[in-house]
Amino acid sequence: MMYKIFNTIAFRLALWFTGIFTICSGVAFVLFYFLATQTIQSQIDQELLDNASKFSAIIHRNGLMGARELAVVEAQAAGEKVIFFRLVYPTGEVFASSHMSYWKDVHVGKQALRSLIINQSSIFETIQIPLTRQKARILYSYVATNVILQTGIAMEFHSKFLSAFKKVFIGAMCFIVIFSAVSGWLLIRKALSGVATITKTAQNITGSNLEARVAGTGNKDELNHLVITFNSMLDRIEELVKSIREMSDNIAHDLKSPITRVRGFAELSLTHEESLEDYRIMASNTIEESDRLLDMINTMLVISRAEAGEGDFEFKKTNLSIMIKEACDLFAPLAEDKNIKFHQTIEEQIFIAADVKMLQRAFSNLLDNAIKYTPETGKVSILAFKENHQVVIKIEDTGISIAPEFFEKIFERFYRAESSRTSAGTGLGLSLARTIVRQHKGDISVSSRQGKGSVFVMTLPYSNPEVI
Ligand code: ADP
Numbered sequence: 001m002m003y004k005i006f007n008t009i010a011f012r013l014a015l016w017f018t019g020i021f022t023i024c025s026g027v028a029f030v031l032f033y034f035l036a037t038q039t040i041q042s043q044i045d046q047e048l049l050d051n052a053s054k055f056s057a058i059i060h061r062n063g064l065m066g067a068r069e070l071a072v073v074e075a076q077a078a079g080e081k082v083i084f085f086r087l088v089y090p091t092g093e094v095f096a097s098s099h100m101s102y103w104k105d106v107h108v109g110k111q112a113l114r115s116l117i118i119n120q121s122s123i124f125e126t127i128q129i130p131l132t133r134q135k136a137r138i139l140y141s142y143v144a145t146n147v148i149l150q151t152g153i154a155m156e157f158h159s160k161f162l163s164a165f166k167k168v169f170i171g172a173m174c175f176i177v178i179f180s181a182v183s184g185w186l187l188i189r190k191a192l193s194g195v196a197t198i199t200k201t202a203q204n205i206t207g208s209n210l211e212a213r214v215a216g217t218g219n220k221d222e223l224n225h226l227v228i229t230f231n232s233m234l235d236r237i238e239e240l241v242k243s244i245r246e247m248s249d250n251i252a253h254d255l256k257s258p259i260t261r262v263r264g265f266a267e268l269s270l271t272h273e274e275s276l277e278d279y280r281i282m283a284s285n286t287i288e289e290s291d292r293l294l295d296m297i298n299t300m301l302v303i304s305r306a307e308a309g310e311g312d313f314e315f316k317k318t319n320l321s322i323m324i325k326e327a328c329d330l331f332a333p334l335a336e337d338k339n340i341k342f343h344q345t346i347e348e349q350i351f352i353a354a355d356v357k358m359l360q361r362a363f364s365n366l367l368d369n370a371i372k373y374t375p376e377t378g379k380v381s382i383l384a385f386k387e388n389h390q391v392v393i394k395i396e397d398t399g400i401s402i403a404p405e406f407f408e409k410i411f412e413r414f415y416r417a418e419s420s421r422t423s424a425g426t427g428l429g430l431s432l433a434r435t436i437v438r439q440h441k442g443d444i445s446v447s448s449r450q451g452k453g454s455v456f457v458m459t460l461p462y463s464n465p466e467v468i
Contacts, residue, residue, distance in 0.1 A: 017184030048139035105130035194223035250414030362433035374399035
């Protein structure tokens with residue numbers, strides 16, 4: 001369980017959140033501490049410098065005697081544990097000081113004196129008062145020619161501030177770590193709760209329960225976007241699964257009839273004594289049914305190979321006008337048999353790069369359908385022309401027409417409209433035609449008006465014959 005929590009995004013984000021929050025707060029504290037101590041120290045330094053100025057002025061006015069008295073009086077006034085004054089010669093010899101019992105172990109710093117003499121500018125240093133835990137800030141400064149003042153102030157306030165700050169720092173940091181970890185965890189868990197819902201829905205979805213959908217967050221946030229995408233993906237999957245089911249039902253249905261018939265012929269030949277002629281007829285029927293089956297299976301293979309981009313298409317410069325005319329010549333007797341008027345308006349010399357056999361198959365399927373689904377005395381017109389870098393081939397009929405909701409469905413494998421089930425067919429013709437045309441980078445669309453017939457439009461890209 002713990003292991004699982006460590007692996008969650010929420011845990012890792014909360015950890016990052018806490019880490020960043022803690023580091024930022026730590027930096028802020030350090031900066032504040034640095035600024036505060038700097039301010040305190042510069043205040044102390046200023047006080048020391050002010051004292052040095054006082055000594056300088058008194059020596060100027062009253063001589064060294066005045067300075068001696070001032071040292072004693074000033075230290076008494078401020079507190080002898082708080083401040084001290086020592087007047088020394090540049091040699092380090094002390095000639096006057098305030099009461100030094102508390103400061104007796106703070107000596108004149110030889111190094112500081114040397115620096116002062118060399119640089120001729122005041123020297124500050126921070127020292128630890130021996131045998132105490134106190135720190136002091138010391139100033140060495142010339143107050144008259146050959147007279148140096150060593151004065152120091154106990155940094156009591158500084159130490160108090162430091163220890164108070166330490167306590168506040170530790171307390172605040174503990175609070176910040178706990179607060180940021182808890183609030184970070186809760187916030188991130190809340191933000192990611194939508195993901196958990198999506199996961200739950202995904203887990204609940206099985207082949208039989210594709211209807212489940214995730215409820216949106218209602219906000220225009222990333223999660224809502226994810227939910228919408230996830231739901232539309234489910235819509236698509238549901239649609240696909242449905243069409244696969246329908247397709248397999250259709251395949252089963254369409255394969256069942258010829259196989260049943262073939263079985264019937266075989267059974268008949270076994271159970272009945274028939275004449276040789278009858279056996280011949282039965283054998284030829286069996287071959288016919290088997291051919292139909294093979295044709296269906298081959299067509300299915302062509303479609304799936306072409307859809308997978310593995311079709312054996314051979315593109316060559318093709319005179320499309322001739323190809324269409326030849327196909328029309330082939331179908332004209334069929335139309336004539338049904339007393340259907342057959343019109344052709346075909347532009348001459350349309351050249352494209354095509355696999356002529358395949359394209360002929362696609363066009364023939366459309367033509368075959370137009371004649372098949374047009375009742376006697378109807379009309380079928382073929383139009384072929386170039387238009388804006390495209391070749392357009394229109395097959396218009398006055399047939400049984402198609403309802404708009406089936407415009408896309410009729411291109412699916414094995415789909416046959418109820419009204420056309422009485423005519424012979426496999427439901428693969430349009431699917432194959434569209435696949436072939438799409439392999440030529442073209443497309444097929446349909447429009448139809450109830451009672452008026454249908455128009456199938458095949459478009460193919462056209463490029464100058466010189467560049468094919
Ligand atoms: P088949 O013709 O073998 O049934 P197709 O794939 O060629 O299969 O056509 C699929 C379905 O589309 C047909 O069953 C029919 O319902 C409809 N259809 C195709 N062409 C036409 C047309 N010209 N007029 C009316 N319906 C058509």
